Structure formats: C-alpha cells, structure tokens
Amino acid sequence: MSLDLNSCGLTAADEKETDLEELDVSWNDFVSGTLHLFIEQMQQVHKLKVLRLSSCGLTSEDVQTLGDALEMIPELEELSLSWNSKVGGKLPQVLRTFQKGSKIQTLELVDCALTSQDGEFVGHLLPKLHSLEVFDLSINRNIGSSLDIIAQGLKSTVGLKVLKLHSCGLSPKSVRLLEGQHIHLTPLLLCSPPSPLTFPLPHNMNLRTGVGTCLVDGAFASLDVLRTLDLSCNKDLGGGFEDAPAQLALLKHLEVLDLHQCSLTADDVASLMKQSQTAVIKKEEAMAPTFCTTSILGPFLSLT
Structure with a gap:
C-alpha cells in the first residue's frame, strides 16, 4: 500500500498514517516542525519501504528526530531528503542507523547544503550500503574536499x-x-x-x-x-x-x-x-x- 501526498497542501491535522509501504509527503510545508508527529506513528509503519520528504522545509529539530524515525523502519529501501538545507551539517545524525547496515537502494540528497564533514561521513557510510542502486548527490557545493573519501566508498x-x-x-x-x-x-x-x-x-x-x-x-x-x-x-x-x-x-x-x-x-x-x-x-x-x-x-x- 502506498500513500502519495506530494504537494497536497496538507495541514498538521492530516498527518495520521496507517500501515504503509510507501509514503511521499514531498513539497508540503506542513511537515516543517511537525516531524515528531510522524515519529509517534512509526510503530504503525515499520514495514515502510519508501519515504520521500523532499522540499518539506525540515527544521533543525526535524532533522535531529528523523534519525530516531529511521531506526524504526529497518525495511526502508528508498529515502529522499532533497531540497532540505537543514540536513547539511547533520547528516551523520540523520543516517546513523545506516551504519549498522541497511537495505536502502535509493538515496537522494540533492541540494541539502552538505558540508565537507557530511561528505566524509558519506564516504565511510557507502561500504555499508550493500544494496545501493541509485545515489544522487547533486548540487552540494561544499563537499569538494571530501570527494576522495567518497570515491573510496564508491568502490564498495x-x-x-x-x-x-x-x-x-x-x-x-x-x-x-x-x-x-x-x-x-x-x-x-x-x-x-x-x-x-x-x-x-x-x-x-x-x-x-x-x-x-x-x-x-x-x-x-x-x-x-x-x-x-x-x-x-x-x-x-x-x-x-x-x-x-x-x-x-x-x-x-x-x-x-x-x-x-x-x-x-x-x-x-x-x-x-x-x-x-x-x-x-x-x-x-x-x-x-x-x-x-x-x-x-x-x-x-x-x-x-
């Protein structure tokens, strides 16, 4: 079962979720500052395989709590966080659970204002993403100094x-x-x-x-x-x-x-x-x- 709410102009009152395999709430401003409400529902979506949060205006608090949410959905195969600038500088917090191994196949981090430290983290994380098939790191301007580490990770x-x-x-x-x-x-x-x-x-x-x-x-x-x-x-x-x-x-x-x-x-x-x-x-x-x-x-x- 999938639920696509991309660009639906939803409000916080619409956030109740069911037992899903795919959830797309991209381009919805209501997510900003309310991600903790999703986390409260994660026990119901532990079989979630696709999570798209592109351009949701994630706040620093949202980004900090997202890492907790990802620990509750071990079956995740696709994650899109593109166009959320607050991800920059906090990527290790967000993807920390992936360090234990992951089934992730698609990882999209377009225009997330990633830092060189984020780039280094990505390089070290890649060898643990054995199922990765699609990786989008586009429009991140500050990772140049860590490209050598990313390259080492890509070998795996x-x-x-x-x-x-x-x-x-x-x-x-x-x-x-x-x-x-x-x-x-x-x-x-x-x-x-x-x-x-x-x-x-x-x-x-x-x-x-x-x-x-x-x-x-x-x-x-x-x-x-x-x-x-x-x-x-x-x-x-x-x-x-x-x-x-x-x-x-x-x-x-x-x-x-x-x-x-x-x-x-x-x-x-x-x-x-x-x-x-x-x-x-x-x-x-x-x-x-x-x-x-x-x-x-x-x-x-x-x-x-």
Missing part, C-alpha cells in the same frame, strides 16, 4: 546503477573518458536540455583542480554495473575530454551519460564520438547548452 557500491553529480563544479581533470575500449552508450546525452526536475543552478561547488579525478580513477573500476552517469551542469568541464584515458570504458553497462551544459568543445565531442561509434543519440536533444558544432556531430544528430 558494486551494485550501483545510477550516480548523479549534477552541478558539482567538476573541472576538466575531474573526468577521464572513453579511450580504446568498447562501451555501449544508449542513449549518449552529450547536450540535452535540462529536465524540468533537474533544477540546474548557476553557482556550482568549487572543486580544486584534480580533486574530482580520484572519483573517476578510484571508483569506476568497481562500478561495472553502472547504467546512468550524470555529470551535467559542470560548466568547467569543457576541454577535459580531448585526451582522456580509458576510465569510462570500464563502465561496460553504461546506457546514459549526461553531459548537458558542460561547455564541451568540438574536440571534446570528437573524442567522445570516436569512442562511441555505436551510440544512438536522440535527434531531439538540443545542442545549444554545450556549444557543440554540426561539423562534428552532423552524422549523429541535428541542432534543434
């Missing part, structure tokens, strides 16, 4: 299928791509326009040059079942793919590589296309955000 997430680092300020040295190996990219999203749910922001996390490189070099060899890699809206990536080594070639099951709004150069695109001759690229994907040229991609797609 052998079942990871979707990794999203959208709008993370990656530099040209952050990614090493597609050299001399066969990799099936279907579709290859080099220049697609942002999805309505992507929320690209103009100000990105500032990573030191080369910090992101360890993420690619250290982790990709272990992520051999990865299907989706989102590096979009990292506007400093342009020029970083011209002489890239074979790291992405290790991702033999990769189906979607999203590089929209990365300021790719013509040489970048030529290098990518050289390594993806079998890629099927949708013609409707717009090229303008990455400044690509028809002279390079003419045989594969058209500008829209």
Whole structure:
C-alpha cells in the first residue's frame, strides 16, 4: 500500500498514517516542525519501504528526530531528503542507523547544503550500503574536499546503477573518458536540455583542480554495473575530454551519460564520438547548452 501526498497542501491535522509501504509527503510545508508527529506513528509503519520528504522545509529539530524515525523502519529501501538545507551539517545524525547496515537502494540528497564533514561521513557510510542502486548527490557545493573519501566508498557500491553529480563544479581533470575500449552508450546525452526536475543552478561547488579525478580513477573500476552517469551542469568541464584515458570504458553497462551544459568543445565531442561509434543519440536533444558544432556531430544528430 502506498500513500502519495506530494504537494497536497496538507495541514498538521492530516498527518495520521496507517500501515504503509510507501509514503511521499514531498513539497508540503506542513511537515516543517511537525516531524515528531510522524515519529509517534512509526510503530504503525515499520514495514515502510519508501519515504520521500523532499522540499518539506525540515527544521533543525526535524532533522535531529528523523534519525530516531529511521531506526524504526529497518525495511526502508528508498529515502529522499532533497531540497532540505537543514540536513547539511547533520547528516551523520540523520543516517546513523545506516551504519549498522541497511537495505536502502535509493538515496537522494540533492541540494541539502552538505558540508565537507557530511561528505566524509558519506564516504565511510557507502561500504555499508550493500544494496545501493541509485545515489544522487547533486548540487552540494561544499563537499569538494571530501570527494576522495567518497570515491573510496564508491568502490564498495558494486551494485550501483545510477550516480548523479549534477552541478558539482567538476573541472576538466575531474573526468577521464572513453579511450580504446568498447562501451555501449544508449542513449549518449552529450547536450540535452535540462529536465524540468533537474533544477540546474548557476553557482556550482568549487572543486580544486584534480580533486574530482580520484572519483573517476578510484571508483569506476568497481562500478561495472553502472547504467546512468550524470555529470551535467559542470560548466568547467569543457576541454577535459580531448585526451582522456580509458576510465569510462570500464563502465561496460553504461546506457546514459549526461553531459548537458558542460561547455564541451568540438574536440571534446570528437573524442567522445570516436569512442562511441555505436551510440544512438536522440535527434531531439538540443545542442545549444554545450556549444557543440554540426561539423562534428552532423552524422549523429541535428541542432534543434
């Protein structure tokens, strides 16, 4: 049984829950400051598998009590806390129960104002998330100094299928791509326009040059079942793919590589296309955000 109350404009009086497996109360302001009322009901939802609290205006008190709630729902497989800035700096408190092991398969922490300490915690936590398949760490600007630790953790997430680092300020040295190996990219999203749910922001996390490189070099060899890699809206990536080594070639099951709004150069695109001759690229994907040229991609797609 599932209960979807996303954007329903509920009030605190509507909060009584039953024995559920899925609860989505995203984009409801009533949750702000009232999460303790949910905790009182957690004994009734101990079989909950999906909990979505995106953009609920969680307060510091809510975040502190959320950790207690998660201890009461050991069957949880999906948790979304995206667009709750108060999570930043308190992630170890929220996810402390996961340190004992977890069945979590999807973890979404988009735009949570995570700190470098939160990033370090994530890196140490990842090896304990043996079931993790989808991990979204997009739009967190202050975790650059902890990316090396996150990369070490990613080595243990052998079942990871979707990794999203959208709008993370990656530099040209952050990614090493597609050299001399066969990799099936279907579709290859080099220049697609942002999805309505992507929320690209103009100000990105500032990573030191080369910090992101360890993420690619250290982790990709272990992520051999990865299907989706989102590096979009990292506007400093342009020029970083011209002489890239074979790291992405290790991702033999990769189906979607999203590089929209990365300021790719013509040489970048030529290098990518050289390594993806079998890629099927949708013609409707717009090229303008990455400044690509028809002279390079003419045989594969058209500008829209």
